[in-house]
Amino acid sequence: MSTQMLIYLFVGASFALYIGIALWTRAGSTSEFYVAGGGVHPVVNGMATAADWMSAASFLSMAGLIAFMGYDGSVYLMGWTGGYVVLALLLAPYLRKFGQFTVPDFIGTRYYSKVARTVAVVCLIFVSFTYIAGQMRGVGIVFSRFLEVPVDLGVIIGMGIVFVYAVLGGMKGVTYTQVAQYCVLIFAYLVPAIFISLLVTGNPVPQLGLGSQVADGSGMYVLQKLDASLVDMGFSAYTASTRSTIDVFCITAALMVGTAGLPHVIVRFFTVPKVSDARRSAGWALVFIALLYTTAPAVSAFARLNFNETINQTQYTDAPGWFGNWENNDLIAWRDKDGDGAMDVAPGDAFEGAPAYTEERGEHGERMLSNAPAEGANEVYVDRDIMVLANPEIANLPGWVIALVAAGGLAAALSTAAGLLLVISSAVSHDLLKRTFRPGITEKGELLAARLAATAAIVVAGLLGIYPPGWVAQVVAFAFGLAASSLFPAIFLGIFTKRMNREGAIAGMVSGLAFTFFYIAWFKLWNPAANVPENWLLGISAEGIGVIGMLINFAVALLVSRVTAAPPAEIGELVERIRTPRGAAAPVEH
Amino acid sequence: MTHRDDSATKSYWRANLQLLAILMSIWFAVSFGAGILLRDFLDRFMIGGYPLGFWFAQQGSIYVFIVLIFYYSWAMHRLERRYALDDDDESEATGEGASQ
Numbered sequence: 001m002s003t004q005m006l007i008y009l010f011v012g013a014s015f016a017l018y019i020g021i022a023l024w025t026r027a028g029s030t031s032e033f034y035v036a037g038g039g040v041h042p043v044v045n046g047m048a049t050a051a052d053w054m055s056a057a058s059f060l061s062m063a064g065l066i067a068f069m070g071y072d073g074s075v076y077l078m079g080w081t082g083g084y085v086v087l088a089l090l091l092a093p094y095l096r097k098f099g100q101f102t103v104p105d106f107i108g109t110r111y112y113s114k115v116a117r118t119v120a121v122v123c124l125i126f127v128s129f130t131y132i133a134g135q136m137r138g139v140g141i142v143f144s145r146f147l148e149v150p151v152d153l154g155v156i157i158g159m160g161i162v163f164v165y166a167v168l169g170g171m172k173g174v175t176y177t178q179v180a181q182y183c184v185l186i187f188a189y190l191v192p193a194i195f196i197s198l199l200v201t202g203n204p205v206p207q208l209g210l211g212s213q214v215a216d217g218s219g220m221y222v223l224q225k226l227d228a229s230l231v232d233m234g235f236s237a238y239t240a241s242t243r244s245t246i247d248v249f250c251i252t253a254a255l256m257v258g259t260a261g262l263p264h265v266i267v268r269f270f271t272v273p274k275v276s277d278a279r280r281s282a283g284w285a286l287v288f289i290a291l292l293y294t295t296a297p298a299v300s301a302f303a304r305l306n307f308n309e310t311i312n313q314t315q316y317t318d319a320p321g322w323f324g325n326w327e328n329n330d331l332i333a334w335r336d337k338d339g340d341g342a343m344d345v346a347p348g349d350a351f352e353g354a355p356a357y358t359e360e361r362g363e364h365g366e367r368m369l370s371n372a373p374a375e376g377a378n379e380v381y382v383d384r385d386i387m388v389l390a391n392p393e394i395a396n397l398p399g400w401v402i403a404l405v406a407a408g409g410l411a412a413a414l415s416t417a418a419g420l421l422l423v424i425s426s427a428v429s430h431d432l433l434k435r436t437f438r439p440g441i442t443e444k445g446e447l448l449a450a451r452l453a454a455t456a457a458i459v460v461a462g463l464l465g466i467y468p469p470g471w472v473a474q475v476v477a478f479a480f481g482l483a484a485s486s487l488f489p490a491i492f493l494g495i496f497t498k499r500m501n502r503e504g505a506i507a508g509m510v511s512g513l514a515f516t517f518f519y520i521a522w523f524k525l526w527n528p529a530a531n532v533p534e535n536w537l538l539g540i541s542a543e544g545i546g547v548i549g550m551l552i553n554f555a556v557a558l559l560v561s562r563v564t565a566a567p568p569a570e571i572g573e574l575v576e577r578i579r580t581p582r583g584a585a586a587p588v589e590h
Numbered sequence: 591m592t593h594r595d596d597s598a599t600k601s602y603w604r605a606n607l608q609l610l611a612i613l614m615s616i617w618f619a620v621s622f623g624a625g626i627l628l629r630d631f632l633d634r635f636m637i638g639g640y641p642l643g644f645w646f647a648q649q650g651s652i653y654v655f656i657v658l659i660f661y662y663s664w665a666m667h668r669l670e671r672r673y674a675l676d677d678d679d680e681s682e683a684t685g686e687g688a689s690q
Binding site for chain 2: 071073074077078081082084085086088089090093207208210211212213221222223224239241245248249252253256274275276279280282283286287290293294297576579580581582
């Protein structure tokens with residue numbers, strides 16, 4: 001069977017599975033729609049959380065990013081896993097004990113204020129949409145690369161699938177679909193990684209392979225050899241840092257705290273039966289996530305090593321087959337600046353801007369470009385995403401592995417998109433409608449509103465995927481920075497201090513949010529030319545500034561709460577109640 | 591809502607905070623400490639082909655994170671049993687209100 005047929009088969013079968021599960025487990029009440037009735041086993045919830053968390057970016061892009069960033073890529077590895085410690089130890093058990101449906105629910109009740117609830121809803125919707133636009137785009141790209149349909153049609157198909165299982169199934173359907181999606185995506189990630197590790201080092205465990213010797217008889221370790229080859233080509237060493245220590249520190253911290261403050265992750269811990277389950281479930285989630293996150297850096301290093309060895313200074317006509325395949329998919333380009341027919345890899349851009357291919361072929365058969373050549377000796381353009389996508393071909397794996405990677409990439413993107421759609425729809429139907437504007441709405445009416453809100457959110461997300469505003473890639477920093485600087489401190493202070501009041505929490509959220517928003521917007525949107533380390537506050541980039549926003553939030557909140565009235569007595573009782581694990585009944589309307 | 595013995599709840603909470611302080615210090619030490627601030631120093635040592643600081647940044651810290659979460663879950667369960675605040679018998683009607 002041809003690879004193309006296998007891809008159709010694998011992707012089609014996985015989609016049928018997801019929809020089947022969704023129909024099987026469709027939600028009948030708001031409690032099932034929002035939190036799966038609060039009866040999900042902690043290990044199952046851990047797996048669903050892992051699928052929810054690992055997006056198209058984790059699956060497709062992260063290994064490629066690390067391959068080109070080296071040590072600096074550690075910020076993603078530590079940031080996106082360390083956040084689970086913060087979540088499991090400081091937030092999840094208490095939020096589960098509080099026992100309602102959404103993050104704004106907690107903030108609105110704890111701070112006895114509709115304003116606080118609305119600020120939380122605004123943060124949540126902004127964070128979630130920033131995130132979801134990237135997912136729908138990821139779905140479209142996987143479709144167009146593997147199924148040979150246009151990106152836009154790919155997005156629409158993806159929207160249709162998510163519609164069926166998120167709108168019908170609600171949280172209950174999504175939870176069990178995500179379990180299936182986790183299995184697909186982790187299998188698809190590990191199989192090529194194991195083979196590549198065997199190929200490069202002879203060790204089948206990628207985590208050990210990265211610390212082993214290269215199996216070419218040279219006796220050099222993988223990282224040693226990679227450092228040597230990069231330095232030789234004029235790059236800085238793989239294990240060396242190119243960012244300042246304070247920036248690496250702040251980016252890691254912002255990603256960690258931001259992860260703990262992301263609403264679609266937090267809400268997963270509302271679905272387990274008990275407080276002790278919430279703690280354990282976070283541990284399982286991290287086990288399932290770590291399986292991919294400890295494999296990724298090995299994939300990165302192997303891929304970069306392989307790339308250096310097979311591409312640099314190789315004649316274009318002798319290039320391995322995958323080079324031409326991905327060149328035809330617009331992900332690789334070569335511009336023979338010195339006219340020697342060899343592909344020279346060096347620091348810097350090969351040409352100005354993104355590749356603009358012409359219809360013509362050059363004298364060696366390469367695709368011609370209309371871009372102006374850039375200064376410097378580098379002749380090769382590589383899209384970072386290729387590192388995971390091309391792995392099976394680099395390792396000469398059979399067609400079914402390529403088909404598996406396609407299904408895995410789609411599973412990663414769809415599971416995250418569905419989780420995000422649910423928090424958006426519950427924020428609208430529950431927090432805005434039921435709690436703020438139409439308290440008299442019936443259970444049935446609210447469930448209908450939740451489904452309508454999910455539908456509307458899918459349409460908006462799809463439009464963002466089809467017509468991606470140029471700024472989408474630029475503002476991913478927003479999602480984490482804003483979650484870290486607005487939601488996290490409000491939740492944390494709500495649990496660990498009884499004295500924190502409405503005025504303090506609102507002032508804190510607004511000031512943390514405003515500071516972070518304007519700092520990121522200034523350097524990413526309004527004045528990108530100024531985005532150099534010399535201009536940064538304390539040398540902290542937009543990616544890491546959420547930490548400063550968080551500190552501002554804490555400082556303002558504590559200060560304002562000191563000089564304003566203490567919260568009412570029943571809030572003290574509420575805090576006492578969430579601090580003791582007993583009596584976390586299934587979430588009910590009150 | 592349970593108004594059990596106030597001093598028991600207080601010492602339970604204090605013990606929890608103490609445990610959190612220890613575990614969050616370890617969390618900080620392996621990631622921000624070993625993986626970032628002390629990396630240059632630790633990179634002088636190797637485990638296998640990994641410079642030690644680099645290993646903490648890309649592998650070791652993640653393993654420690656997992657251990658921290660499961661340890662916290664286990665230690666809290668033990669603590670809650672000691673103070674009879676655990677949720678083991680959650681489905682039964684006894685727990686809540688028994689000591690009111």
